[in-house]
Every structure is written in C-alpha cells, then in structure tokens.
Amino acid sequence: MRRFRIGSAFGIPIKLDLTFLLVLPLFAIVIAIQVETWTEMLNQFWAANIDPAPLTAPPVSWILGLTAALGLFAGIVLHELGHSLVAMRYGVAIDSITLWLFGGIAQLEEFPEEWQQELYVAIAGPIVSIALGVVSYGAFLSVPPSETLALEATRFLLGYLAVMNVALAAFNMLPAFPMDGGRVLRALLVRNRPYAQATKIAAEVGKVFAIFLGLAGVFVVFNPFLIALAFFIYIGAASEAQQTIMRAAFEGVVVADIMTPANRVETVDEGTSVD
Numbered sequence: 001m002r003r004f005r006i007g008s009a010f011g012i013p014i015k016l017d018l019t020f021l022l023v024l025p026l027f028a029i030v031i032a033i034q035v036e037t038w039t040e041m042l043n044q045f046w047a048a049n050i051d052p053a054p055l056t057a058p059p060v061s062w063i064l065g066l067t068a069a070l071g072l073f074a075g076i077v078l079h080e081l082g083h084s085l086v087a088m089r090y091g092v093a094i095d096s097i098t099l100w101l102f103g104g105i106a107q108l109e110e111f112p113e114e115w116q117q118e119l120y121v122a123i124a125g126p127i128v129s130i131a132l133g134v135v136s137y138g139a140f141l142s143v144p145p146s147e148t149l150a151l152e153a154t155r156f157l158l159g160y161l162a163v164m165n166v167a168l169a170a171f172n173m174l175p176a177f178p179m180d181g182g183r184v185l186r187a188l189l190v191r192n193r194p195y196a197q198a199t200k201i202a203a204e205v206g207k208v209f210a211i212f213l214g215l216a217g218v219f220v221v222f223n224p225f226l227i228a229l230a231f232f233i234y235i236g237a238a239s240e241a242q243q244t245i246m247r248a249a250f251e252g253v254v255v256a257d258i259m260t261p262a263n264r265v266e267t268v269d270e271g272t273s274v275d
Helices: 020-033 035-046 060-089 115-142 149-172 180-190 195-220 224-249
Strands: 003-009 012-017 094-100 103-108
Touching (some): 012 020, 012 060, 020 035, 020 060, 035 149, 060 103, 060 115
Antiparallel strands (some): 003 012
8 A cells, every 4th residue: 555754763764554544543543442441450560559540531541542653663764673673783774664454563574594683683572562561561660550630540551551562572472474573483493404595484383373474463462453463464474485495496597598509599570470
C-alpha cells in the first residue's frame, strides 16, 4: 500500500503504511477497553496500588488507549532503529523504517551473510526493546502512588509500556524466520552449514511455527490478527528462502555461462510471417 514519510532518524526515512492507520485506532480501542484488566495486573504483580475507577471512565480511558498505542509504536520504531544502526555499522544500506499492519519493519538492502554480523543485527532490536522496558519500569518505580489523575495515568502508561516492550522482545525472539529469533537461528546454523542450507532449515522452522500460530488463532482463541500474522510469517519465510537459494545458485555465474554462443545464434528475416 501507499506509504508516507513522516520524518527521519540517523538519515533513515521513517514511513507510515496506510495499514498502520487502520491498526493504530484498533490498538487504541483494545487498550482502552482493557485498562481495568491491565491495572489489576500491575496491582497484583508490581503492587502498583492504582485505582482503576478514574482511569476506566471515558474520555480518560480513550486518551490512555491512544497514548499507550502511540508509545508502543514509538518503541517499535526504536526497536527497528536498533537493527538498522547495527546493520549500518557493517556497511549495509537501510532504505527505510516503515510502520504497518504488523508493527514495524526495517528495510535493509541486504542482510549480512557473515553469521556474526547477522546475529548482532538480529538481536539488536530485542535488546533495545528490553532496555526500553527496563527504563519504563524504572520510571514507573520513580513515580510515587498518588490520588492525582495525571500521575496515576502516567504510572499506568509506564507500567504498560514496561511490560509490552519486554513482551515485544520475547515474541520477536521466537524462532520463526524471518522474525528476529529466526534470523538468530539462521546465524547459528551458518556456522557449520552453507548459507542457503541454513536459510532453508530456518525457513522450515518458521513455517511450522506459522502453522501452529495460525491454528492457535483459529481454534484456541479466535484472533484474526494472529491468523494474518501467521500467514505473513509463512509467506515471508518461503519467499526469503527461495530468494536465498536462487542467489546461491547463481553465485559465481557470469554472463558467458548462460549466453548462447554467437556462432549458434539463429535469426529470422524481418519479413518472415509469424505463422
């Protein structure tokens, strides 16, 4: 779909896909509806002592939902920046970072084939997300309980972002190629296997994971988003594996290897009928 540039960071264009404009309000609504549930979780596990009553009343709940969604997607941009900056260190050009239906994606011109470089690029994003979670949790602890609505809303947002950024890192580290965990798996496989073979194995693992994710989205807890994500992972794994295998097949091949020799070229007169 069409993309709009909204800014840049470290020379990398930041873009919005039209699908993001669909998913942002959806996330905001879901978070707004679940404010009370999240408050209970924070109270139970972190002894937050947040009173959910003032936070669940409109329009406060809707403002919290939108703010939390924006904060979550800002964390995703930083996650992708983590990948991008490490890749740039290894000389890989970054076309853009795009926010879309499934979060964010850093569009690298190519992924490093050196296993150590790919490993560092892959884990950079989750490390940034964990760091954001830790910083959010530290900020959450630094804000004391209060009867002031603004402070209680701030504590809720910080607690929510702390949990979600760590959850984002954990989810991305699942071995579902082409997600971060799948790329880590490929990097480890490349140590003692050809790159194409390692990609094929990682892709097969990713496709199996996608199938289970899709089945969970249908039968365990019906969730169209999980089903769509499973489809994306499956197609992405199959596509990248195919591209890598084709690239390996043509590695070292020159034009002379595939051209018809001049003395075997057959031509026809321009006046010859097609029939």
